Amino acid sequence: MSEQMLEILKNGIWETLYMTVVSTAFSYLFGIPLGVVLYITDKKGICQNKIINFVVGIIVNMIRSVPFLILLVAILPFTRFIVGTTIGSNATIVPLVVAATPFVARMVESSLKEIDFGVIEAAKAMGSSVGQIIFKVLLPEAKPSLLLGGTISLATILGYSAMAGFVGGGGLGAIAINYGYYRYQGEIMWITVALLVVIVQLFQEIGLHLARRVDKR
16 A cells, blocks of 8 residues: 555544544534433423424434435535535534434433433422533433443444545545545455444444443442
């Protein structure tokens, strides 16, 4: 393998890590509030509201039901409006966040549902406000599960970022498409696949380690 290709792979790794980590961070920034809203407005939630729960749930499910490549193409005008371009790593982050936020919201909702309802009832009995229950009971209690969900989200977003290579996205996905597929360099394709597997495994091990450290049960 030439030095030029090694440099391309090196840049591809950094671009993939950049897209994945930044997209995951923004997805959780938007996804955690959505997941909390879905949980607390549910029929057994602390702020039951069928209308809000229904509307938010419909929006989340609608976006989740759209395949990523179709979503990526459909929101190209929005991507161009946000970052000024539709190609490259920065442009790929926009559809990644849009696609991953509903997924994260459902992951957060699922994590919150694992909490023993007795803990919430105890907090309510002590006169805790809704905000106090959310920030001092729900999120801290769900932290191990949220971290495990984060590793799943990272792997999912990493897969999305690789698919973005078909439409000008950066990272290892673009290298696999441009060199492995279009130029028939099979060894490059397999190298990028192996690198993606290694990155996913690293994310998984880091997430599991952090989850074990914060789990006090």
